[in-house]
Amino acid sequence: MDFSISEYRAPAFDITINGKTVTAVNDRLISLSLSDNRGFEADTLELTLDDTDHLLNLPSRGTAIALAIGWRGETMTPKGVFVVDEIQHQGPPDQLIITARSADFRDTFNVKREQSWKDITVGKLVATLATRYELRAAVSEDLANVEIDHADQTNESDISFLSRMAEMLGAIATIKNGMLLFMWPGKAVSASGKLLPVITITKASGDRHAFRMADRDAYTGVTAFWLDLNFGKTRPTKITRRSRRKKTTQKKKEPASSSKEGSYLEGAEGNTFVMRTTFKTERAARQAAAAKWRQLQRGAAEFSITLAEGRADLFPELHARVSGFKPQIDNADWIISQVTHTIDENGFITGLTLEVKITDADMMPDGDDQDE
Numbered sequence: 001m002d003f004s005i006s007e008y009r010a011p012a013f014d015i016t017i018n019g020k021t022v023t024a025v026n027d028r029l030i031s032l033s034l035s036d037n038r039g040f041e042a043d044t045l046e047l048t049l050d051d052t053d054h055l056l057n058l059p060s061r062g063t064a065i066a067l068a069i070g071w072r073g074e075t076m077t078p079k080g081v082f083v084v085d086e087i088q089h090q091g092p093p094d095q096l097i098i099t100a101r102s103a104d105f106r107d108t109f110n111v112k113r114e115q116s117w118k119d120i121t122v123g124k125l126v127a128t129l130a131t132r133y134e135l136r137a138a139v140s141e142d143l144a145n146v147e148i149d150h151a152d153q154t155n156e157s158d159i160s161f162l163s164r165m166a167e168m169l170g171a172i173a174t175i176k177n178g179m180l181l182f183m184w185p186g187k188a189v190s191a192s193g194k195l196l197p198v199i200t201i202t203k204a205s206g207d208r209h210a211f212r213m214a215d216r217d218a219y220t221g222v223t224a225f226w227l228d229l230n231f232g233k234t235r236p237t238k239i240t241r242r243s244r245r246k247k248t249t250q251k252k253k254e255p256a257s258s259s260k261e262g263s264y265l266e267g268a269e270g271n272t273f274v275m276r277t278t279f280k281t282e283r284a285a286r287q288a289a290a291a292k293w294r295q296l297q298r299g300a301a302e303f304s305i306t307l308a309e310g311r312a313d314l315f316p317e318l319h320a321r322v323s324g325f326k327p328q329i330d331n332a333d334w335i336i337s338q339v340t341h342t343i344d345e346n347g348f349i350t351g352l353t354l355e356v357k358i359t360d361a362d363m364m365p366d367g368d369d370q371d372e
Helices: 024-027 122-132 158-169 283-300
Strands: 011-017 031-037 046-048 064-071 077-090 095-102 110-121 136-139 147-157 172-176 177-181 198-202 208-212 221-227 239-243 247-249 259-268 272-281 301-307 319-323 332-346 348-354
Touching: 011 024, 024 031, 024 046, 046 077, 077 348, 095 198, 110 122, 122 147, 122 158, 122 177, 122 208, 147 158, 147 247, 158 172, 158 283, 177 332, 259 283, 272 283, 319 348
Parallel strands: 136 177, 198 319, 221 272
Antiparallel strands: 011 064, 031 046, 031 332, 046 095, 064 077, 077 095, 110 147, 172 177, 208 301, 221 259, 239 247, 301 348, 319 332, 332 348
């Protein structure tokens, strides 16, 4: 197919199947769409191929497809490996539609498990799970040292458990390019803590945009409740063996709550969001309320734009500045939360969904233990 949109500007793409470039597939492409998500929502690739001559073979489920996209005459950007999990054939005219999702989201990661996690840091927990799936772990430095006293994984997949832990902390967990990432959302930093580059988007660079601010339904704060059945009880002293000849006694930890039961408000009185879960300690309730409040603040304003010329280099978590719109839009700090690349007869375009950037002041104030 010829995707040239001008004599000088034309999309470029390379599709490899099981590690090999299949010319017939590239030549038959009618359109492709790639949705790049954050969190454990799998990235999705959809290919539509011309089969009017009925010569295409249907690929097997589980087939690995690698994709690189860009512009002709420029270096293309690899976008990862995807696994075929859905096939459609329709017509006339006859077309083959292949849907593939991130290779890392299949098979054993969804197996339900029974496990109890005690006295472990977030960094070690994520590293343990990463090793289980032959992935590399990457955890934000300030999250890696957060301690988890106790958390039960009961008839729950590792994806579900890790997502739940991330939600409690206001973080996100995801898999990208063979790495298990556990990091702050909307902070414009990589898992290692390095600042990601800032991109600039002008009104002239897009052909459609939409902005929404939900003031009418906006929450003023979040309330979380706790019931601490261990309130007033002294936690047992922990003994750490450094060597056979020496024992080190650690300091006793104070109870995690100031009272047996109560509620905590993050934000201000008014239209408050009440969390349905009753937490086991005051500390857990505070941290959960703070995490939920940050999430609601990010969702208070939404901005989306379709770039007239696609940008293969863009991905979720990049910090974006926009200009040429209304002052409320231009003055906001934005983070890309989703990217959709499309190549078809209209050329190569990129759709962006953005949310408000979270500052250091909005992050969890301490690294105390997490109690489920």
